[in-house]
Amino acid sequence: MTDTFTASHADNPLLQDWNTPHGLPPFSLFQPAHFAPAFEAAMQAHRDELDAIAQQADAPSFDNTVAAFDRCGRLLGRVEAVFRNLTSSQTSPALQAVQREMAGPLAAHANSVYMNAALFARIDTLHEARTTLGLTPEQLRLLERTHFDFVSSGARLKGADQARYAAVMEELARLTTLFGQNVLHDEASYQLVLRTEDELAGLPGFVRDAARQAAVDRGLQDDAQAHVITLSRSLIVPFLTFSTRRDLREQAWRAWTSRGEHLGEHDNREVARAILKLRREQARLHGYASYADYALVDRMAGTQQAVKQLLDEVWPRALAAVERERQMLRAAMVDAGQGADAVIEPWDWRVWAEKVRVQRYAVDDAEVKPYFRLDRMVEAAFDCAGRLFGLQFAHRPDLPLYHPDVKAYEVRNASGQVCGIFLQDNFARPTKRSGAWMSSLRWQNRNVPQGAALQSHSGVALTVQAGAAEIPVILNNNNFAKGAPGAPTLLSMDDVRTLFHEFGHGLHGLLSNVTYERLSGTQVLRDFVELPSQMFEHWTSEPAVLKQHARHWQTDEPIPDELLARIQRARRFNQGYETVRYTASALVDMAVHSLTDDEPPADLCAFEAQELQRLGLPHGVGLNHRLVHFQHLFSGSGYAAGYYVYLWAEVLDADAFDAFVEAGDPFDAQVAQALQRFIYASGNSLEPREAFAAFRGRAARVEPMLRKKGLIEDGQAA
Numbered sequence: 171m172t173d174t175f176t177a178s179h180a181d182n183p184l185l186q187d188w189n190t191p192h193g194l195p196p197f198s199l200f201q202p203a204h205f206a207p208a209f210e211a212a213m214q215a216h217r218d219e220l221d222a223i224a225q226q227a228d229a230p231s232f233d234n235t236v237a238a239f240d241r242c243g244r245l246l247g248r249v250e251a252v253f254r255n256l257t258s259s260q261t262s263p264a265l266q267a268v269q270r271e272m273a274g275p276l277a278a279h280a281n282s283v284y285m286n287a288a289l290f291a292r293i294d295t296l297h298e299a300r301t302t303l304g305l306t307p308e309q310l311r312l313l314e315r316t317h318f319d320f321v322s323s324g325a326r327l328k329g330a331d332q333a334r335y336a337a338v339m340e341e342l343a344r345l346t347t348l349f350g351q352n353v354l355h356d357e358a359s360y361q362l363v364l365r366t367e368d369e370l371a372g373l374p375g376f377v378r379d380a381a382r383q384a385a386v387d388r389g390l391q392d393d394a395q396a397h398v399i400t401l402s403r404s405l406i407v408p409f410l411t412f413s414t415r416r417d418l419r420e421q422a423w424r425a426w427t428s429r430g431e432h433l434g435e436h437d438n439r440e441v442a443r444a445i446l447k448l449r450r451e452q453a454r455l456h457g458y459a460s461y462a463d464y465a466l467v468d469r470m471a472g473t474q475q476a477v478k479q480l481l482d483e484v485w486p487r488a489l490a491a492v493e494r495e496r497q498m499l500r501a502a503m504v505d506a507g508q509g510a511d512a513v514i515e516p517w518d519w520r521v522w523a524e525k526v527r528v529q530r531y532a533v534d535d536a537e538v539k540p541y542f543r544l545d546r547m548v549e550a551a552f553d554c555a556g557r558l559f560g561l562q563f564a565h566r567p568d569l570p571l572y573h574p575d576v577k578a579y580e581v582r583n584a585s586g587q588v589c590g591i592f593l594q595d596n597f598a599r600p601t602k603r604s605g606a607w608m609s610s611l612r613w614q615n616r617n618v619p620q621g622a623a624l625q626s627h628s629g630v631a632l633t634v635q636a637g638a639a640e641i642p643v644i645l646n647n648n649n650f651a652k653g654a655p656g657a658p659t660l661l662s663m664d665d666v667r668t669l670f671h672e673f674g675h676g677l678h679g680l681l682s683n684v685t686y687e688r689l690s691g692t693q694v695l696r697d698f699v700e701l702p703s704q705m706f707e708h709w710t711s712e713p714a715v716l717k718q719h720a721r722h723w724q725t726d727e728p729i730p731d732e733l734l735a736r737i738q739r740a741r742r743f744n745q746g747y748e749t750v751r752y753t754a755s756a757l758v759d760m761a762v763h764s765l766t767d768d769e770p771p772a773d774l775c776a777f778e779a780q781e782l783q784r785l786g787l788p789h790g791v792g793l794n795h796r797l798v799h800f801q802h803l804f805s806g807s808g809y810a811a812g813y814y815v816y817l818w819a820e821v822l823d824a825d826a827f828d829a830f831v832e833a834g835d836p837f838d839a840q841v842a843q844a845l846q847r848f849i850y851a852s853g854n855s856l857e858p859r860e861a862f863a864a865f866r867g868r869a870a871r872v873e874p875m876l877r878k879k880g881l882i883e884d885g886q887a888a
C-alpha cells in the first residue's frame with residue numbers, strides 16, 4: 171500500500187473512524203462519490219487480511235483460521251451495509267449508478283474470497299478433523315458453516331469451471347441489480363391522479379388523506395384537488411378495496427401487475443430469463459440438475475420433495491376455501507342487484523370481499539383504522555418486547571440518520587445495559603423500494619478484530635477495541651402511507667401485522683447472543699428466518715395487547731370489546747384468497763427454478779400463465795407477485811426457490827405460539843425465556859430443527875398452521 175493511496179482516502183468518511191454515539195454511520199457526511207473508492211479500499215483491506223490468514227507459517231487452528239476469517243472483512247461489511255441501506259431506502263440516480271458499477275466488482279471480490287485456494291485448504295483441513303479439535307458447539311457450527319459457505323461458493327471447483335463459475339456469479343450480480351432497479355422505475359413512474367368526487371368515489375377518508383399526502387410527496391402540492399394512488403401496497407390495496415370506479419380499479423390493477431413487463435429499457439422479461447439461465451448453470455457446475463436442488467441443500471426443507479409435500483398439503487384446501495369465499499362474494503353481488511352470471515375479475519375481488527366483511531362480520535377498515543395509530547402500535551410492539559424479553563426502547567432524536575422520517579432507539583436489556591440500536595423507517599417514498607424488510611448496519615458479535623491488525627495492512631484507520639463485543643444496529647423498513655400533515659398515520663390490521671412482522675425480525679437481530687459474526691441474528695437458514703418474524707405477529711391478535719394500545723386517535727378510548735370480537739370473528743374470512751395467491755406464487759417459483767433444461771422458457775409470461783392454469787388458479791384471484799417483478803426471486807438470490815419459506819415458517823410459528831396458549835398466558839415468563847434463548851438469541855449457532863425442538867420439546871406439527879389459516883376446523887386432524 172503506497173502513501174499516495176492512503177492519503178487519497180484520508181478524507182473519505184466511509185473509511186474513517188466514526189466517532190458518533192454507538193459508532194453509527196455519520197450519514198450526512200456521505201456523498202455518492204465516496205462509495206466506489208471506499209469499496210476499492212475496503213476490498214483491498216479484506217484481501218490483505220485474507221492473505222495474512224492464508225499465508226501464515228503456523229499450522230491451521232480454529233482461532234488462527236476460522237475465527238480469524240470471521241473477524242476479517244469488517245470494513246467492507248460496514249461500507250456495504252451503509253450502501254445497501256441507502257440504495258434500498260433513500261436511493262438516487264447517482265447511487266443507482268454506483269450500484270450498477272460496483273455489482274460486478276463486489277461479486278468478483280466475493281468469488282476471490284471463496285476461491286482462495288490456500289485459505290480453503292486450511293479450512294478444509296480443519297473441517298476434516300473437526301470432531302477431534304475440542305471445539306465448543308458454537309465453534310463447531312461456525313467451522314461447518316464456513317466450510318459450507320466456501321464449498322457452495324465454488325471453492326472445490328477446478329480450473330475452467332471455477333473461472334466460469336466466477337463469471338456466472340458476476341453476471342448474476344449485475345442482472346439482479348438491474349432487475350430491482352427496473353421494478354423501482356416502474357413503481358416510481360406510475361401514478362393514478364384522482365381529482366373529482368366521481369374519481370374518488372367509494373374511498374374513505376383515510377385513503378383520501380393518504381392519497382393527498384402522496385400527491386404532495388410527488389410535487390402536486392399546488393394542485394389542490396389532486397390525490398395520487400401509487401403502487402405502494404398501502405395505497406394500491408385500499409384503493410382496490412374501496413374504489414367504486416371499476417374502470418379505475420382495472421387500470422390500477424393492470425399497472426400494479428404489469429411492473430417489469432413494459433417494452434423498453436426497463437423490461438424485465440429478458441432479465442429474468444437470463445438470471446434463470448445463469449442459475450441453471452450455477453447449479454450444474456455444482457453437480458445439481460436444477461437450481462432448486464442446489465438452493466434447497468441449504469434449507470431446513472432439504473429437498474424439493476419436502477417443499478412439494480407442504481405446498482400440496484395446503485393447495486387443495488386453499489382452493490376449497492377460496493371457492494367458499496367466492497360463493498359469499500357472489501351472494502353479495504346478487505344482493506346488490508348484479509346478475510348471477512357477473513364475472514369477478516382480479517380487480518373486483520377485494521371490493522366484494524370488503525362488502526361481505528362488512529355485511530357478515532360488521533367489520534370495515536374505516537371503523538377499525540382509527541384505533542390503530544402508527545405511533546401507538548410501535549409502542550405496542552415495544553411493550554410486547556418488554557413483557558416477553560425485558561427490553562426497553564428509548565427514543566434518541568440526537569443520533570445521525572439518513573432521512574427525517576427515520577427514528578432511532580437505544581435498546582436496553584433486562585439488566586439495564588444497552589444491547590442494541592434500533593432504527594425504524596416507516597413511510598413510503600419514491601426513493602424507497604416497495605415492501606417491508608429488516609436489515610442491519612452491524613451484527614452483534616464478540617469476535618471483534620484488533621485495531622492494529624487492520625491498520626497494518628491497508629493504511630485505513632479503523633480502530634476497534636481488541637476482544638471487544640459489538641452491539642447490533644438493526645433497521646426496520648415499512649412502506650406505510652403517511653397521514654396528512656397534522657393527522658396521525660392510521661394502520662390497517664394488515665399493516666399492524668407487517669409492523670410486528672418486521673419488528674420480530676428486528677428482535678432476532680437485537681436479541682442475538684452469539685460469539686461469531688457469521689452466526690449472528692437473522693443469518694440463519696432461509697426457511698427458519700421467518701419464524702421469529704411471523705411468531706411476533708401473533709401478539710397483534712392478543713386482546714391484552716389491543717385493549718391497552720389500540721386506542722381511538724381522537725377520543726383515546728380503547729377499542730371496544732364488541733368491535734374486537736367482530737375483528738376476531740372476521741379474522742379467517744378471505745384467508746382462502748390470501749393463501750391461494752401466496753401458494754400459487756410459491757408453486758410458480760418452484761416450477762421455474764426446478765426446470766432442468768439449459769434454456770429457460772422462451773416466454774416466461776406464457777410459462778407462468780400455463781403453470782397457473784395447470785394448477786387451477788381460480789379466475790378472479792390474480793397474483794401481484796408475477797415473475798417479471800418478483801423481487802424475492804430476482805432482485806437477489808436469497809428467496810429464489812424459496813418463496814415457500816413463509817409457509818414453512820408458519821408451520822413453526824403456529825406450533826410455537828401454541829406453547830403460550832398451552833401455558834394460558836401470552837406472556838408466560840418461562841415460555842418467553844425459552845423462546846428467547848433457543849429462537850431469538852441463538853442466531854445460527856444451533857441447527858434449526860434442534861433449536862425448535864429445544865424450545866418446544868418436540869418437532870413441529872403442521873396442524874396448528876392449517877387451523878390458524880382456517881383450512882381445517884378446530885378439533886379436526888390433518
Ligand SMILES: [Zn+2]
Nearest residue numbers: 671675700703
Ligand atoms: Zn419476513
